[in-house]
Amino acid sequence: MIRYNLESLSARDFTLHQNVYLPEEFLQEMQAIMPNTLDISDFISACQRPLRKSIRINTIKISVEEFTHRALEKGWQLSPIPWCKEGFWIEADESITPLGNTAEHMCGLFYIQEASSMMPVSALFEEANHEFTRVLDMAAAPGSKTSQIAAKMENCGILVANEFSSSRLKVLHANIERCGIRNAALSNYDxxxxxxxxPETFDAVLIDAPCSGEGTVCHY
Known part of the structure; x- marks a missing residue:
């Protein structure tokens, strides 16, 4: 069994980016729970690799076919994300206009969303044996999964977008409005x-609970 010698790592090995730092204690914890077939150096290397930028087409406002044609005209290169038919990794020249400032994003034609974040909703609706008409998103802000659920529901039925943190409701509301969602009701409760x-009201409940942040060490 080959293990990485943490003691041989210098301080710079823990510093991945000016805004990202991996403490030695964290790496020791990761090494302790890793399968024996994996190596901590591979984990560090993965953390150092920037994530591929990904988007999800908002089918409430535009079809996948229409958007891909529009992207081609703008010179955007799209690569399908296997677990989300509306999701694509995107390569675009953002030197002049960042994707978040494009007319397409401002109009809600697409949502900038990490590919892994698309998995829960895709899995939920993939396993559905019937149409969901009443859905609860229990930890909804900032709205990526809420907007994905609304699109899967074709903007019909009832979608309760609940967010416990009142400070995050404004951005949730803004994204719901931007994406043209009309079947959502916002709430602010535990x-x-x-x-x-x-009780027994919802066909499905999704909770992407606030986490420790251990999976957000990658930089862009």
């Missing part, structure tokens, strides 16, 4: 109240 208030 998600645990819904079991008592609305």
């Amino acid at each position: 998600g645990r109240v819904f079991g008592g208030w609305l």
Whole structure:
């Protein structure tokens, strides 16, 4: 079994970016839970690699075919994301206009969303044996999964977008409006109240719970 010698790493090995730092204690914890077939050096290398930028086409406003044609005209290169038919990795020249400032983004034709973030909703609707008409997104802000759910529901039915943090409601509301979502109701509660208030009400409940941030060490 080959293991990485943490003691041989210098301080610069823990500094991946000016805004990203991996403490030795964190790396030791990761090494302790890694399968024996993996090596901590591979983990560090993965953290050092910038994520590929990805987007999800908002089918509430535009079809995948229409958007891909529009992207071709703008010189954007799209590569399909296997687990989300509306999702694409994108290569675009952002030296003049960042993707977030393009007319297409401002109009809600697409949502800048990490590819891994598209998995939960894709899995939820992939396994559905019937059409969901009442869905609860229990930790909804900033709205990436909420907007993905709304598109899967074709903007019909009832989608409760709940967010416990009141400070995050504004950006959630802005993204819902930008994406043209009309079947969503925003709420600001501890998600645990819904079991008592609305038992057996929802066809599906999605919770992407706030995490430790251990998976967000990559830089862009």
